[in-house]
Amino acid sequence: MSDFLLELLSEEIPARMQAGARADLERLFAAQLAEHGLKAETIRTYSTPRRLALIATGLPEATEAVSEESKGPPEGAPDQAIDGFCRKLGISRDDLEVRDVKGRATYFAVVNRPGQKTAQILGPVIAAIIRDFPWPKSMRWGAASASSESLRWVRPLQRIVALLGEEIVPVEVAGVKSGAATLGHRFHHPGEITIGGAHDYADKLKMAKVLVDHEERETIVRDGAMKAATEAGYALVEDEGLVIENAGLTEWPVPLLGRFDPDFLHVPEEVIQKTARADQKYFVMRDGERLAPAFVCTANIDSSDPAAVVAGNERVLAARLSDARFFWENDLKVPLESLSAQLGDIVFHEKLGTVADKVDRVAKLARWLAEEKIVDADPDLVERAARLSKNDLVTGLVGEFGELQGIVGGHLARAQGEPDAVADAVRDHYRPVGQSDHVPTEPVTVAVSLADKLDTLVTFFAVNLKPTGSKDPFALRRASLGVLTLMTDRGLRTSLRNVISHALAVLRLKFLADVDVSDVPIYRDYGDRNYVLKAESGVFRFGYGDKTLLEWPDRTSPSLNIKEFVSATKEAESEIWEFLAERLKVQQREVGIRHDLIAAVFALDQEDDVVRILSRVKALQAFIETGEGADLLAGYKRASNILKKEEGSWSSDKVRADGDVEAAEATLLSALNVAEPRAAAALQAEDFTAAMAALASLRGPIDRFFEDVIVNADDAAVRQRRLALLARFRAAVDQVADFSKIEG
Structure with a gap:
């Protein structure tokens, strides 16, 4: 068994694409292995701003020899069909066998495929993955980009490290050949590093100031920002998305505390947060109820003079906040109401x-x-x-920070x-x-x-x-x-x-x-x-x-x-x-309510109160998922199927229990006489649980009716009476919901 290392080194990969790239690399690699009869014990992917990497453990040295049997065309088939079968398997006609299949002579081929070394499989596999990698956005570069057939990659691909155990797996894509050498941190260790294999990859990069494990970098960013805020006496505004983004922008993250002029706090805090977070990727913090005049930036360098790094970031943020303050102060001078005409x-x-x-x-x-x-x-x-709601669309601040429309207007309205x-x-x-x-x-x-x-x-x-x-x-x-x-x-x-x-x-x-x-x-x-x-x-x-x-x-x-x-x-x-x-x-x-039950309630005439609809649906779902509800639904569907076949052959007159009426008919009629007004009253009171309980009382009578009564009796009057009774049962149920829309 051997471990395999793949690293694809390029120019900077956008942070937003890295998680998807890791998932795609693992998926494609596992699928390619499976096609060749291989499977790794584990597959782990990594990313930094400059590299996408994979380590697969427990790969066999070679695939096992296999014997594959294939059924071909019958004997006497056209030569074209037989030759095509042979070409597909890479054999000649002399390799075919003839066997009897249900009394008909049929060609068979038994192809013995020897095992193949894993290293020989991996080269073409890696080349195929690189060529077909599904980046959301990609580019061509250099002289080769004149051809539409040239390689597309997220940014120019520079190196390929491909090692099975300690041996280089030969790969060449668009003139980039695989090897064992990669590059460390762009500033701390710009020279080459020779990797011995998957076992020392992370350690050697760490010595070269590259933390290849994105989760490790995320922890450093998260904990470092929290520590910096706490030591300054503030509460960090936690932002996991910003943690992931900063980890995707750095190979050696170093969180640093910076400050800005408290006078900027007169600007709406959403503007400050937007400027710090979206534009500069800084964390902000709170000082009690208000924003603190401080931030945490994440450097990609372990500087000997961190104060200089902080000062540079402070200058950049101050310039952006100065612009925001200029727009805010100008907007305050103009009554919000006066902007309506624009x-x-x-x-x-x-x-x-x-x-x-x-x-x-x-x-x-x-x-x-x-x-x-x-x-x-x-x-x-x-x-x-x-009438004031859209007026901030013509303010200078929204012109600069479009995503803050509404928020800016609210601040202006309050201030004015x-x-x-x-x-x-x-x-x-x-x-x-x-x-x-x-x-x-x-x-x-x-x-x-x-x-x-x-x-x-x-x-x-x-x-x-x-x-x-x-x-x-x-x-x-x-x-x-x-x-x-x-x-x-x-x-x-x-x-x-x-x-x-x-x-x-x-x-x-x-x-x-x-x-x-x-x-x-x-x-x-x-x-x-x-x-x-x-x-x-x-x-x-x-x-x-x-x-x-x-x-x-x-x-x-x-x-x-x-x-x-x-x-x-x-x-x-x-x-x-x-x-x-x-x-x-x-x-x-999305919250677990069945769509067919919503359809059943929506089908009711004049039911267009959304709050009442959902109350009714929830009560219906609770009922249908009980044994009584499921049985009543089965009885309803049986009644509906009978009525569909006999549509128009019964009277809608009141059903009476006069004369020679079966006991089951009388029982169902009696149950309807009780259940119908109870359900109607419950619906009027919007007590849908009680309405379902009223329907539940019909379960036993309808079951007994179908067990004891032949609906399509020979006597036309009896048949009409029984059909009318089923129609009344269906109508009683349908006043709660259209049960014909319910699946099951």
Whole structure:
């Protein structure tokens, strides 16, 4: 048995690619070994900024000799088929045997393959891995790059170390030949190091100031940053992603404490963190409730003068923070409210107008959510927050730090005297951004966040810019998950269909405000409300009953076909609802809720309260996963199958237990008479567990019914009565959920 070492030395590998490269190298190497009948006892991969390495232990010296038997074409087959069979196996016709297979003479070949030395296998294996390595981004270099056939690698490949035991495995790729020599640290030990084999690889590199084990470097970075912060009297802001990134940027990590001018702390701390972390890869720390004027940088050199290294990093950070302070102080001088007009110069989308148009829609929708008490918030504060929510897009600080939009606006709003509820909503209205993101809890923020996401969703659907397959350029899946998360997390009780309808109505109004709509006075019936658009005294008014929601001057424009637009947005309403239903299934599946149960509840007429849907689904899942639930489902499916075959052959009149009724029929009828009102009352009270318990009482009677009763009796009247009874049983169950959608 021998150990194998492979090192691929190159120019700097981006830190973000190193973990994937390690996994790919291990996967490809193991697969190639398996193809040749080899298997290592262990495979371990390593990476540094300049190298990707692998150590495989316990490789046999050679593969075992094997005898392989292959069945060929029958005797008398065309010569072309027989010769092709021989070529495939590398044999001649003289090597073929003829055997009887079910009375037919058939050619067979027995090929004895001798064992092959592992070293001979590894050379081509390594070359193939290098040529086909799946880097996310790669490049060609040098004179050879003129040809599209030249090697692609993440950065120019410089050396290959390939040692089986202490012997070099011959490999040559793009003019780079394998050997036993590598390079140490670029500054501490730039000369060659001769590796003896896998056994001394890590130790020899360590002597040359290279820690090849990424996990060891991560520990040094993590512990060193913590130690530096503690010794300075601060609390480190832990950041595992930054630990991994710094370990991927260094071969000999040395954490060092630096400081910056406390005057910079007047800049919002998110800006300081962004500057330190994202731009410079520094750790930050806290001094109680506020950010500390200190950081930890990770040097890639064991300097004889660490103070000089720290000073250089301090100068770089100070320059970046000076820029940030300049933008912040300038932005503070301009009232946030005054920036609204500039949003009209930013195109949101060519079919949906400007950011100013979006803000107007969001403000109207958010206010409506508050007025209707869908979100219990002050409508005036909600509208104020919505109208300020995007204004920081035209500030200098967001121009410099685009990912801090919202956060900057929140700080400006607070500094300029806006109520905390407004400032918080401006700051957090983009949230939640993903499944793991913080979900807003403050009512004003919830209203603005929900309106913003609903507007994004409905507007792009309304103009037929929906996600297709894996493409979702406007992040509508993320917006829909945000809508669902806000509604379920905050327990918002409402008809989601009605909310979608109103969001679409606001969008229609933006278009209708610029056209003559005198021929479309009533264009949508939203459940129990008729939303009416009409002209009165030169003003268009929109609302329902005596309530006016919006109004604007009467003006005309021939640029839009109103009927077509209204028709398209009506279609969008159903599509959006279905899209949200699918997103809810995906979201809940990730937390263990069955998608078929969500479909069963969504199938109910008028069930569009997401909070109630999930409560019902959870109760249904708890019930279905019991023995009683599984048996009731089996009885339901049996009843449904019978009814499908006999559809239309029974009356829907009330089933009576008169005359010559079987005991099992009477028992089921009696059980239905009790269970139906109990389930209905429980559903009315939204006690879905009690509703399931009411259904559970039908399990025994339906089982007995199928055991004792022949449904398709010869007597037509009896058959109709029994079918009607099964139909009533099916309807009783379906009032809780559409059991036909449930798998099993």
